[in-house]
Amino acid sequence: MSIYIAVHFLIDQIYNSPNISIVVTVSSLLLWLSIRRPYDIPPNPWFIFPIIGHRPLLRGDSIQCLRRLRKDLGEVFSVYIDAQLVIVVNGLAAIKEAFMTRGEEFHWRPNTRICDLFHFGVICNSGREWREQRRVTELGLQHVSPGVPVFVRREAAHLTSALQEEEGKPMDPKMILHAAVFNSLTSFIFSRRLDYKDTLLEKVFTRFKENLELFSDSKFPNFFPFQKFLMGDFFDVKFLRINMTEIHQKVINPVFEEHREEYSDEQVVDFLDVYLREIKANKNVKGTTVEEKSCQAVLYDLLWHGTTVTAATLYWAVVFILRHPKVADKAREELAGVFAKPDAADGQPGVEGSKAATDYPAYFKAFVHEVQRCANISPLSMAHAVAKEKFLKGYRIPGDAVILPSLDSLMMDEDVWGDPRVFRPERFINPEGKLSVPPEFIPFFIGIRGCPASGIAQTILSTFLAYILFNFSIEPEVAGQLPSMERKKGLIPMPPDFKSKFLIRR
Numbered sequence: 001m002s003i004y005i006a007v008h009f010l011i012d013q014i015y016n017s018p019n020i021s022i023v024v025t026v027s028s029l030l031l032w033l034s035i036r037r038p039y040d041i042p043p044n045p046w047f048i049f050p051i052i053g054h055r056p057l058l059r060g061d062s063i064q065c066l067r068r069l070r071k072d073l074g075e076v077f078s079v080y081i082d083a084q085l086v087i088v089v090n091g092l093a094a095i096k097e098a099f100m101t102r103g104e105e106f107h108w109r110p111n112t113r114i115c116d117l118f119h120f121g122v123i124c125n126s127g128r129e130w131r132e133q134r135r136v137t138e139l140g141l142q143h144v145s146p147g148v149p150v151f152v153r154r155e156a157a158h159l160t161s162a163l164q165e166e167e168g169k170p171m172d173p174k175m176i177l178h179a180a181v182f183n184s185l186t187s188f189i190f191s192r193r194l195d196y197k198d199t200l201l202e203k204v205f206t207r208f209k210e211n212l213e214l215f216s217d218s219k220f221p222n223f224f225p226f227q228k229f230l231m232g233d234f235f236d237v238k239f240l241r242i243n244m245t246e247i248h249q250k251v252i253n254p255v256f257e258e259h260r261e262e263y264s265d266e267q268v269v270d271f272l273d274v275y276l277r278e279i280k281a282n283k284n285v286k287g288t289t290v291e292e293k294s295c296q297a298v299l300y301d302l303l304w305h306g307t308t309v310t311a312a313t314l315y316w317a318v319v320f321i322l323r324h325p326k327v328a329d330k331a332r333e334e335l336a337g338v339f340a341k342p343d344a345a346d347g348q349p350g351v352e353g354s355k356a357a358t359d360y361p362a363y364f365k366a367f368v369h370e371v372q373r374c375a376n377i378s379p380l381s382m383a384h385a386v387a388k389e390k391f392l393k394g395y396r397i398p399g400d401a402v403i404l405p406s407l408d409s410l411m412m413d414e415d416v417w418g419d420p421r422v423f424r425p426e427r428f429i430n431p432e433g434k435l436s437v438p439p440e441f442i443p444f445f446i447g448i449r450g451c452p453a454s455g456i457a458q459t460i461l462s463t464f465l466a467y468i469l470f471n472f473s474i475e476p477e478v479a480g481q482l483p484s485m486e487r488k489k490g491l492i493p494m495p496p497d498f499k500s501k502f503l504i505r506r
């Protein structure tokens with residue numbers, strides 16, 4: 001009865017008061033605008049909150065939520081994060097169609113606030129600029145590739161010494177692993193490496209880590225269209241820019257200046273030399289983006305993304321070694337069989353000539369693949385977009401949508417792996433005892449936007465893990481207390497911090 005009276009009173013007020021009528025009309029219009037959905041777009045959950053869209057549905061473990069939505073809505077579905085339409089592409093068939101067969105149409109990056117910050121490099125660019133940066137990046141990586149296994153093995157020896165210096169005391173290996181990966185990359189990118197104790201290394205990783213956290217947290221300003229008009233730095237976007245500037249000033253700019261001064265066509269040695277050569281070759285090309293500021297941005301892209309994803313995978317590898325000692329022993333035994341004769345130079349595995357990722361024995365390779373599958377380090381790859389409206393699997397893909405290829409839908413698919421949550425390298429070994437990799441295993445993505453350094457990354461992972469298994473047995477800080485398998489929130493899901501003991505093997 002009281003509700004009936006209240007409604008009656010409200011209608012009476014709206015009818016008699018023009019001000020209230022205006023407020024109600026405008027609010028209804030805003031509400032309708034915020035929950036209306038364009039026609040023909042991929043299916044999305046029917047209930048949508050005004051302003052924040054489907055954000056509450058994705059609270060907690062958002063990857064789990066996306067897995068549930070895939071079951072309910074199909075291989076291509078959509079969600080609204082605030083006012084931003086996000087389309088998630090799942091399963092091998094849809095991912096291949098969009099990003100391989102129609103790779104040109106789906107290669108674009110969305111026009112989000114975060115991408116604005118990273119423009120000029122290769123990762124966040126699109127169209128002609130991206131094609132130019134991608135071409136030079138691939139040229140540079142191809143040029144250094146033959147020497148990479150040697151650089152990586154040299155760094156693996158430094159990594160081994162640094163771990164030995166800890167004398168089996170409990171320690172968090174995160175910093176050392178980051179330093180080793182960073183040094184491997186800088187060795188062939190601009191022929192420099194830093195001592196593991198150099199305070200600059202710690203500074204760089206702190207900035208990388210902060211940027212990663214900000215990058216993940218700043219999804220809100222990314223998808224909240226009006227934030228760029230706000231004063232101040234509510235969402236730490238300016239902080240992110242300051243962090244990037246610091247890395248440029250302390251790491252990239254000094255080596256860039258030195259290389260530019262000393263550049264000679266006769267001595268093109270590292271990645272940066274190749275880029276400088278291309279700048280020279282493009283000097284008279286009108287409108288080219290092959291220029292100094294792009295070169296510095298590409299160096300940042302390689303170092304930031306290359307270090308964080310590769311080191312995060314290695315950190316997960318230590319978790320799996322601790323949790324699955326029998327698997328580690330099996331991989332170790334196989335390595336010992338192959339590398340029984342120590343190298344005259346450093347007595348380390350993989351020594352007759354330089355070992356690329358492909359040269360290791362089958363079970364060890366399967367072990368590295370399983371580490372990458374279970375670490376599932378880029379569950380949504382990177383954000384894509386289309387330049388103009390397209391159709392995919394019969395659905396309309398608007399030009400302003402963010403498109404996420406779900407690598408998680410491949411790496412963790414029960415129909416493909418049966419027991420995807422179990423760490424079991426045997427799944428990559430066929431009855432003949434050879435490595436066999438299902439097409440769903442694409443940790444480096446596919447098509448024209450796939451990771452251009454996949455071979456280099458695999459060499460780093462295999463070499464470092466071979467050295468670690470060969471030289472150490474790893475134990476938890478407290479016997480029986482294994483590190484957690486929980487995944488921290490963020491763009492690159494890391495395990496919670498843990499300590500372990502690296503005991504030197506004879």
Ligand code: HEM
Nearest residue numbers: 122123302306309310378381382443444445449451453457
């Ligand atoms: C375990 C290590 C690595 C993994 C799992 C990985 C994975 C990926 C993935 C999933 C993409 C995104 C493709 C997309 O959706 O657009 C990507 C892009 C990229 N990766 Fe990696 N990556 C790794 C290591 C590296 C390293 C070491 C480097 C550099 C030395 C590197 C350089 C790049 C670049 C430049 C791109 C951007 C390509 C473009 O936008 O055209 N990656 N990587």
